[in-house]
Amino acid sequence: MTPGLAAVGGRGVVTPGVVAPGSPVRARVLEATYVCVARHGLAKATVEDVAREASLSRATVYRHFPGGRDELLREAIAWETTRFFVRLADAVSGTSDFTGLVEEALLFARRAIDDHVVLQKVLRTEPDRLLPTLTVESLKILVHIRAFLIPHLEAEPRLRPGVDVAEAAEYVARMFLSWIGAPGRWDLGDRDQVRRLVRTELLAGLLEPGAPG
Amino acid sequence: MSAVPLLERSRAADPDAPTQRVIDATLRCVARWGLAKTTVDDVAREAGIARATLYRLFPGGRDALLEAVLAAEAGRLCARLDATFRAAGSLEDLLVGAVVDVATTLTGHPALRFLVAHEPEAVLPHLAFERMDAVLGSVAGFAGPYLVPWLPPGDDGSSPEEGGARAAEWVARVALSYLVAPSTGVDLCDPASARRLVRAFILPGLTPGAFLPDQPTDHSRGGTPTHA
Numbered sequence: 303m304t305p306g307l308a309a310v311g312g313r314g315v316v317t318p319g320v321v322a323p324g325s326p327v328r329a330r331v332l333e334a335t336y337v338c339v340a341r342h343g344l345a346k347a348t349v350e351d352v353a354r355e356a357s358l359s360r361a362t363v364y365r366h367f368p369g370g371r372d373e374l375l376r377e378a379i380a381w382e383t384t385r386f387f388v389r390l391a392d393a394v395s396g397t398s399d400f401t402g403l404v405e406e407a408l409l410f411a412r413r414a415i416d417d418h419v420v421l422q423k424v425l426r427t428e429p430d431r432l433l434p435t436l437t438v439e440s441l442k443i444l445v446h447i448r449a450f451l452i453p454h455l456e457a458e459p460r461l462r463p464g465v466d467v468a469e470a471a472e473y474v475a476r477m478f479l480s481w482i483g484a485p486g487r488w489d490l491g492d493r494d495q496v497r498r499l500v501r502t503e504l505l506a507g508l509l510e511p512g513a514p515g
Numbered sequence: 516m517s518a519v520p521l522l523e524r525s526r527a528a529d530p531d532a533p534t535q536r537v538i539d540a541t542l543r544c545v546a547r548w549g550l551a552k553t554t555v556d557d558v559a560r561e562a563g564i565a566r567a568t569l570y571r572l573f574p575g576g577r578d579a580l581l582e583a584v585l586a587a588e589a590g591r592l593c594a595r596l597d598a599t600f601r602a603a604g605s606l607e608d609l610l611v612g613a614v615v616d617v618a619t620t621l622t623g624h625p626a627l628r629f630l631v632a633h634e635p636e637a638v639l640p641h642l643a644f645e646r647m648d649a650v651l652g653s654v655a656g657f658a659g660p661y662l663v664p665w666l667p668p669g670d671d672g673s674s675p676e677e678g679g680a681r682a683a684e685w686v687a688r689v690a691l692s693y694l695v696a697p698s699t700g701v702d703l704c705d706p707a708s709a710r711r712l713v714r715a716f717i718l719p720g721l722t723p724g725a726f727l728p729d730q731p732t733d734h735s736r737g738g739t740p741t742h743a
Contacts, residue, residue: 433640441696476692484647501727506720
């Protein structure tokens, strides 16, 4: 069950409604774009290929994506980025406390990135085409991660007094994105290291170290 | 990995030296037209020197020139950070000073500002995945040793050097994140705002025994940190 592979087919992972692509036709075009990128790369994916893959006319594709190829690629990257985070939210839904939530999220996200066949292929072959858009789209997700974290933080009994929950959620969201993109000195495949990272750099300022008193 | 030795060349350059004049001219050109449209001829004209002279100074041509510009600018930032690190009287002041140095240097850099606004494809790929790891590695290598004397001993058996490198990498992540995607509540160019951020989220992780134990239950109280 590697999320990356599941995403290549694009079906059954999340229902299109969850990622709100706008309309069924739009979703079909984005999915076709994604398949074409997986097959040929970003530079060689054309509107014609996408239309053929989606069994639609070029005119229909252009009606939904007037910006043509550039818009298609940008929207497909945004779409897959959103799906990635929807899968992630799903994967961590069973955790009981904030520390566990962030630990599981880091472990899952890093593994999902490593296993994401299309992402890894494009990162290897066309990083300069992918990364500007991917970075911008990931940063748009920042507000959603922050919103997702706020109720979890509010429910956390060990929250330090005086912590601004919105600010803290933003900090965690930013650091989370930073770590899953570039783990640096940390091995996010190693549960002990993730435990340490979460319990020092990520949450030491947010949670009380021990029981009160 | 050209980024790694870059940060070690932190000596301040002589502004009248011919190489520095060419570097400054390149920065002016990039601030005006961007990277893609800046040619060696543009730079030579801007610096008031012959094209042949420029090639004598930078035998590798445009690529070598751009690499030298990056090295010079990184060196300038490092020199500034070095002064801040040496002057700091506390870990808090050191971190706040470093964050503000980085923030004001990057946001006030005319060439970088132009690129971020008009040629993000020249900048953003360096802030993700492997290339970001390389950037973080350079920062950890340069700034880590300055942090070592201020940090508590590692509680996981790691060396002081590793602790310094980790802390430097962490602070660099924080600074870059808030700079690349500006926040409504945090402005790292403002020392008061940077201090708030450092106090709230960074310093608690750099104090002795910072490791958070598991959630204490009614039966076991979290007096002693549980180590991974």
